[in-house]
Amino acid sequence: MFRNLLLFVVAALALASGPAVAKVRVAASTNDLASIASRIGGDEIEVFAIARANSDPHRVEALPSYMVKVSRAQVYLKVGLGLDQWAGAIIDGSRNDKVLLVDCSKGVPVLERPTGKVDASMGDVHPDGNPHYWLDPRNGATIGQNIAEALTRVDPAHAVLYRANAESFAKETAASYEKNHARAARLASKAVLTYHRSWSYLADAFGLEVVATVEPVPGIPPTAKHLALLVQTAKARKVGVLLQEPYFSAEAGRFLVRQAGVRVVTQSSACADITAGSYLAHFDNLFDALAGGTAP
């Protein structure tokens, strides 16, 4: 009797709840792509990111647990330009032959594309150009368009929503750009040092000048000679700030604080999480930190 009652209740609940509305499952290499996807897809998608905000996006271990997650995804958002090469192993390992792979760099004006022969004597250089393009909010709008087109392909029923969200997001990125461009103009010094060449797009967008990098060439830690040169450069160019990610060694920064009087601003190049507002909030946080208003 009790069993029959239980079965009846379960069946009634199942019928009452109606058919579940399947959301589009989106996997992204980084928080920034996932955050933009959240903004474009809204309630129609479920999204997750693989690289953590405070870890080096160049180096992510292709864990089987990531492969399991990607095996359930309908869309994979890739940074491209050689940054997330590890994504290939995860996608291959996911055994998901239906996932739509989206290179979000499509349509982005790429900076620092090397000319001539590229080899390892130049360090960990990206042959297709600098891949940190999401750090220009104007490129965020292009990423949003790419994501909207991908979501439209896998879920045409909500194409109007995705395209409308991409358009409104583009306006938000333009507003963020204008606001933070004005803040950048008020910085005491626009000359900055960066640890890695990850901030070129930010500098290009907001009129900052990266006068030198702590890494003599990408991926190679500084030598004493190079640090001495940085001290000279920082003093000569009146550099106020060293901008670096938390996953790089703090040793060089401490040296430059002592010897050149720069202030170290430790900020991730990725936004904090995958929520819809996180991507643009990251620019506000960056300029808070550059202006010295918020402790990193």
Add this chain to the structure above:
Amino acid sequence: MRRLLLGVVAVALCTVPVAANAGVTNPDISLIGQPLIHWTDAAGDPSRKRPVLDAGETEIVFDAALNPYARGWATLSFAEGGASVEEIYFTMLRGLPAGLTLKGGKYRMGFGKLNMVHPHAYPFAERFSVLAAYLPGEEAFNETGLQLSARLPAPGDISLTASIDALQGDTFRILRQPSLALNDPLAIDPLNGDRTAEPRTAVLGRLSAFLPVNVRSGVELGLSGTQGTNNAAAATRTTVLGADVKAKLWTGDDSFLLVQAEALKLDREEAGWDEASAAYTTTSIQPLGGYLFADFSWAKRYDAGASYESFQRPTADKTRDSAFGVFAGLWLMEETTAFHLEYHRFMPGTPDGAIESPDAVNSLRLRVIFSMGPHKVHQF
């Protein structure tokens, strides 16, 4: 068996649609050098107690997508003994039903966690002796075969994978010493009396699970088993069973502890010849052994660890040998150059009836690993 394998591979590669212009670009090509300095006090070693410079093994790795569904790999190995094709295989990653993947060619077998890894990726200098003693093959358990692999349903983000390999089985072959009997087939035909050249199919199965501990850390558990015929005429078999565990636990943004262990059981039937009955005889040896190592990596470019192994020799008296080692590594620049230093002490057991215990063998090895091309020295 070989014809069957080739047939299946050909059918698999031809039944997926391939773009007409696929395969027009060059593969990724990497070269990995491993020169070393070695010192040992092993009795009988011609360079005993003298440092020896050795060019080591050099690998050239080719890797490319064959089409949207498959990738190809080839590893050529060059050492003092000559050149060889260490691996050459394709992997069909897409296009098969139920998420199956297919791998075919010559490749390092996925038995346990270490056999499939190329030596340049070890944190220590050489693979464990227990693997050399129990697994088929000389340098590694490396066979020609065809593998089907599937991910099985599992809760949450647990990855549960099963694979089965049909192998050519040549590495299982054991050449029997001929007896003094005149009717011993090997006395009659020393080359092929035991049908030495005859194909002998072998199989390998593996079940492995990855259990995430948190977003970066995880534990992998695996069970492996392989069986093949070591003497075709006597129908004697070699069976190896193994259980393995690997835990990679991140202790900070740039530091992690890796602990890995394998236990192996060998069951090898050995063929003999009985003159009176004019028939093969079979004896069986069933030794046990295993290894354990722990490696701590920090600041992206340093690691240090220790290893231990203990195993019964695959002989009738099952003498137990053991060894321990301590090792350290330094990644000099990015992922392209690494130095590995290891001290190793091998402690041979005392065979039954022996009067004196054999001396322990100490060795010291400094290995430099450098890579040119996209295939890096690994962990960074």
